[in-house]
Amino acid sequence: MGHREDLLEGAKKCLVEKGFVGTTARDIVKASGANLASIGYHYGSKDALMTEAFIAVIQEWGDQFTTGVEGEGGSLERFRSVWDGVHAGREESGPIWAASMEIALTPGRLPELRTMLAASQGEGRKGLISMFTGVPEEDLTEDDLRTTGAFYQALLNGFMLQWLFDPASAATPAELTEGMRRAVRAMTATAPEGAPAEG
Known part of the structure; x- marks a missing residue:
């Protein structure tokens, strides 16, 4: 690997171990074996390097949940299978979730990263x-993303926040699945047939 790749790997390591706020340029240099000047040369700034590192780590993290999902598309079995994967990787994912919260809670910092993340929603x-339904990505519409996608994203973000706040009280995959089953049962029992969604 060259200095650019070494720096990226070092930044990813620091991001996981120290988070955004806690990582300094010197930490990255120490973790990568590169020199301080090479950060500016290859990435322009420490924040630009950390932005690339965060995106790379998020992609790697997401890839681990695309394999091993079982069950028919949209079924409770598949819902449970996805949450089993998320739950199993929670220890390794914790630092990434914490970094995501850092970014969300510091609106004045890292504007480039916030813009990139918003664009990648x-x-x-x-x-x-x-993942949850088995529908190929190319078949999804903008309406799907703003409804079903936003719903699953809210569930994932909520689970992340619960687990970061208090792992002992965070919902398990079985509890999330049962909660979904009960919510669907309650909604289908009380909603008039063909009633339009409020928007």
């Missing part, structure tokens, strides 16, 4: 819909 929602 649609892709993230596509992946979530496909």
Whole structure:
């Protein structure tokens, strides 16, 4: 690997271990074996490097949930299978979730990263819909992303926040699945047939 790749790997390591706020340029240099000047040369700034590192880590994290999902598309079995995967990887994913919260809660910092993440919302929602329902990403519409995708994204973000706040009280895959079953049962029992969604 060259200095550019070394720096990226070092930044990813620091991001997981120290988060955005806690990582300094010197931390990255120490983790990568590169020199301080090479950060500016290859990436322009430490924040630009950390932005690339975050995106790379998020992609790697997402890839681990696209394999091993079982059950028919849209079924409770598949819903449970996806959450089993998320739950199993929660220890490794914790630092990434924490970094995501750092970014969300510091609106004045890292504007480039926030812009990039906002632009990638649609892709993230596509992946979530496909994971939970089995529908190919290329078949999804903008309406799917803004409804079903936003719904699954809210569930994932909520689980992340619960687990970061208090792992002991965070819902398990079985509890999430049962909660979904009860919510669907209650909604289908009380909603008039053909009633339009409020918007």
